[in-house]
Amino acid sequence: MHRRFIQQKRFQSSSTKNLIPIRTSLKGAALLQQPVLNKGSAFSREEREVFQVDGHIPYDVHSLEKQMVRAYAQFKRQPSNILKHAFLASLRDQNQVLFYALVSNRLKEMLPVLYTPTVGEAVSQYSDLFRRPIGCFLSLPTAHSMKEQLQSHANAAFRYKYPPGMKNHFLDQDRPFDIVVVTDSEGILGIGDQGVGGISISTSKAALYVAGAGVDPNRILSVVLDVGTDNHALFANPLYMGYKHVRTRGVAYDHFVHQFMMNIKELFPGALVHFEDFGLNNAARLLETYKPVLPCFNDDIEGTGAVALAATMSAIGVTKSNLADQRIVVFGAGTAGMGIANQIRDAMVEIDGLTLEEANSKFWCIDKDGLLLKSNPKLQGSQHDYARDDEEVRDWNREIQEQPNLRLLDVVKAVKPTMLVGCSTNARAFNEEVIRTMAEHVERPIIFPMSNPTSLVEVDPADANEWTDGRALIATGSPFPPAKNPITGKDYFIAEANNALIYPGLGLGTIASRSSKMSKGMILAGVRALASVSPALEDPDAPLLPDLAGVRKVSLQVAAAVVKQAMEEGVANINIKKDDDAIIEHIKVGMWDPVYRPLEYEPEDSNGYSSK
Template sequence: MTDARKPFLRLDNGEELPIKPRGYQLMSRPMLNRGTAFTHEERTALGLTGLLPPGSNTLEMQVRRVYAQYQSQGDDLSKNVFLTQMRDRNEVLFYRLLSEHLEEMLPIVYTPTIGQAIELYSDWYSRPRGVYLSIDRPEEMEDSLSNYGLDADEVDLVVVTDSEGILGIGDQGVGGIAITTGKLAVYTAAAGIHPRRSIPIVLDVGTDNLRLLNNDNYLGERHARVRGERYDEFIDRFVQVVSRMFPGALLHWEDFAADNAHRILAKYRGEHCTFNDDIQGTAAVVLAAALAGVQRIGSRMADQRIVVYGAGSAGVGIAEAMRDVMVSEGLSREEANRRFWCLGSRGLITQGMGSRVRDFQEPYARPDDEVIGWASTGNRIGLLDVVQRVQPTILIGTSAQAGAFTQEVVTEMAKHTARPIIMPLSNPTPRAEAKPVDIVSWTDGRALIATGSPFAPVRHGDVVHYIAQANNALVFPGLGLGVSVSKASRVSDRMIEASARAVADMAQDREPGAPLLPSVDQLRTVSAAVALAVCKAAAKEDLARVELTDPVQQVFAQMWQPTYAKIVL
C-alpha cells in the first residue's frame, strides 16, 4: 500500500511536510526548488523529468558555481540584483552562499548597497516579496496579512517600515519594502531565523519624495505623506492586528523618522513584544564597543564624559543605553544624564531652546547657566566648544556630517585623555565624521575606534590597528533569536543591555591594535551568544513564556541551517 503523504520533506526536527506542487510550479517555489540538485529519482517523482539538464549537482557544487557568477558582476548594485534574483529562485542556495561569505556579502545585501536598490525599486521592479499595507485601504489589512499564507503559530518575526528614514537617504515610499527584506536576510544568515517564519512589511502612507511622485513608474500611493491623527490611527490598527494574528512574533520597527520612531516605541513597548533597531539595536552595538573600550582602559561607564554629535533617534538611543549602564553602576538617573552632552543641528542642546528640543532629547538638555560663555562665535555652541569645555572621554558621531570630527576637535580631545574612545558612526562611508586613518594619526595611535561603515586596517608605526565596525548585525539577529527561543512577552532594557555585554565579551583581545568588536565573519557565533544572553535576561525578569531547561541546546536547535532537507519518496 502506497503512502499517500509521499513525497514529503523530512526536516531535521523530524517534522514531515508533504510536497504538493509539481513540475515548473514546484521550481517557482524558492524554498522547495533546488534546481540541479534534484536527483534523477526525485525528478521522476516530482514531475521534473526533462525540465532540467541531466547532470545533478550537490549543494556545495552549486555554491561554487554561483559564487563565481557573483564575482563576475561588474559592480555592487549588479551583485545585489544577482543575489536578489537567486533568492527568488532558490532560498537554500542563497542563504548557503551568503552564510559562507557573510563578511563579503553583508554590505551587498544590506547597507550600504541596498540603499541604491531601494532608490531604484519602482524602476527595477521584478518580483514582489513581503506585504504592502496602504493607509488608503486600512480595511484590507487583515486580508493582506492572511494572504501571506502563515498561521498564528508560524511567525516569529515581523519587520516593518514606513520608509521615511531609510539609511540616510530619507523618504523612499513603497521602495522601503526592500529594507525589510534585506534585514530579514541578515536575521536568517546570521542567526538562523527561518526564512518562512518571518514577514517583511511596508506601511505605505504616501511619500514627500517629489522625485518618486513625478516618476511614472512609481508603484506606491501617489500623494504626500500622511501625518497626524490619521497616521497614528493606522499605526495603532497595525499593531493591534499583528498582535492578534501573530501573538508570538517580535515586531521590529525599521527606518522610521526620529520623532515617530521614539513615539511609537515608547507607546507600545510596555505592552507588546516590540523593538526598534535604529534606536535600540544601534544603541546596543555602540554600547558594546564602549564597554569593550572602557574595560580595556580599566575604567567603568559611570566615570565617562560622553559627547554625542547628532542627537537624533540613534544618538539619543545610544545615550539612553549608556545611561542605564551608569545607573546599574550606582549613579542616579539624573546624575547619569549629566554625563552626556548632546548636539543637534543648532549646536549643544540646552534648556533655553524650549520647543526646539524634541521630547526624547529633553533629559540631556544642559542648563543655560552652565554653558554661559561656551560659544566661541555667535550664540551657537559647536562641537569644538563642547570638547574644549567638557574634555570628553568618549566622542560619538551620528550626524551624517562628513568630516565633522576635525583634526582640531580630535587633538583637543586627545590632550585630556590617554585613550580617547572615538566613534564616527554615520553611514554610508562618505558621511563618516572622520576617517580612522586620520584619527589614528592625530592621536598618535592612542584612540580606540569604532565606525559605522567598514574600514581597512591602519598601520601606525609598528602597530596595525583593526577598526571595529559597530554594525547592528552584531546585535539584532541574536536578539530576535533570543526572543524567539524564550517567547519573551516584551523586549526589556535589561535584554538590550545583555545583548551588548555579550558582544563586548567576545572582544577580549588586548593586543595593541585589536578591534573593540568581533568581526562580521563571526556573526553566527556572536548571534548565538547574544541569543543565550537575551534568553537568560528574559527568564530573570519573568518575561520568558517557555521554560528554559537547556538554553544552550534550545538556542542551537532553533538556528535554521541552509541545507536541503531530505526528500522521502
C-alpha cells in the same frame, strides 16, 4: 534505511534536525518554482523520479557546494555592487537554500552588498530596479483591507510539513510569523524619506535575521507602510511605484500605524515587531506607545544603543576606566544618538550605581542648532534628559560665547570628552581640528562615527587614526578597511558597530524564549554577551567588537543570554532547564540552516505544501 531511522526518532537534536524530511505534494515545474523547496540541479536521482523533475533540468546532479561555486562566479561577474545586490535578490527568489548557503559562507564579502552600504542604493533605486515584489506592501489608500492583505501573506507563507510525530522547531507555533520587520521609510539609514523603496531595508534586515541568527526565513514578514513620501525626486520619477501623495502625518498616520499593530497582535499573536528607520518624530513615540502592548523593538534606538554600549564596554576595558568616568559628546541627537545615550546612561545606573541625574550629566548632546541647552524651546523626548544648564556654558570662554550656538569644536574644547559619538548624517563633521583637540586631552580617545551609509561617516577611520597618532579607539556604522597605525605601522582593524551585530541575536533570543516582551534587562544581557566576546578583551590593539562576518556565532551567545534573562524575569514561556547548555541546545534545535532536507511525497496535501 537512513530515513526509517530518522522517522523513528521522536525527539530531534540540533545535529539531526536537518535530516528530517519535508513532505510536499508539489511536482515538476511547480516544485521548481517554489523557492523554499527548489533544489535545482541538486535534486537527487530518486527525487527527480518521484517528483517528476526529470526533463525540467539538465541531467547531471550537482551538490550544494558545486551550486555555490557556480552562483558565486555569477555574482562576481556582476559589474557593480548594486547589480550584485539585484543578483542576490533574484537568487533568493529562485532557491532559498542556495541563496542563504552562499551568503552565509561568504558573509564578509556578501554583507556590504546585501546590506549596508549597498542596501541604501537598492532602496533609493527601488522603482527603477524592480523585478518582482518581495515582502508586504501596506498602502494607506487600501487600509480598509489591511487585515485581509496580512492574512493573505500568512496563507501564502511556506509551512513545513513533517512526517507524523516529528517537529523540529521551537518556532512551530500556531502563528504564521515570529518576526515582523516594518519600516515607514521616513528615515532610511542617513538618506531620509524613500517611500515604497523602504521595503528593501525590511527585506535586508530580515535576511540578516536568517544569515546572522538562523531565524527561519519563512517565519519573518517584511513590511513597508506606504503613507506617501515627501521625497521630491521620487515624485519626479515616472517609474516610482509607491503611493504618490505627500507623506501622511498626524492623526491619519497614527491611525494607520495603530491599525497595523492591532492586526499584528490579532493575526500573529506574540510575534516580535521590529521597527526600522522610522522618522525622528515617530520612532521613539511609537516604541513607547507599543512596548506595553506587544513584543516590539526599535532597531535604530535599542539595537544601535546596544551595539554602541557593547563597543563602549570594550573600549573602557582597554582604557581601564569605568562607564561613569566617561564624558560623552553625542553629535546628532536624533533617533540613534538618543538611543545610544539612553543605553549607556542606563548602564551607568545599572552597572556603576550612578543616580539617573548623575548619569545624565555625563552627556553633552549636539544637534543641528548646537549644544542642547535647557533654555532651548525645541527640545524633544529624551533630549530633555541631557540638555545642559545654560549656567554651565556661561563659564566657557569668550570666543565661544560670541557665537550664537555652541558647535562641536566649542564643546570638545570645553568638555574635553573621553568619547565622541556621531549619529548626525553630517559627513566629515569630525574634522582634523575636532579630533586633534579631543586627542590633546585624553590618552585613548573613543571615537564612534556611526552614520551610514559610508559616504555619511563623520570621520574616515584612517584620518581619525592618523590625527590621534594611532591612539583612537574607533568603531563605525559601515564597514571600513583597516587603518595603519602611523607610529607602529601595524594595521588597526576597525570595529563595525552596526546594530546588525546584535539585533539578530536579540530577536532570536526573544522568539526562542517565546517571551511576551523584549525587556531592558534582556537587551542588557545581550550587550554583556556581545561585549564578552570582544577581541579587545585579549589584545588592546584588536578591534572593539567581533567581526560582523562572525555574527552567527555571536548571535547564539546573545540569544542564550537573552533567553536566560527572560526566564529570570519570568517573561519567557518555555519549559526548559535554566542551565547554559540546555538553553544553547534549545536555541540550536530551532535555528534554521541553509541545507537541503530530504523531500517526501505527500499525496493528500491540500494546497501543495502547507500543513495549515
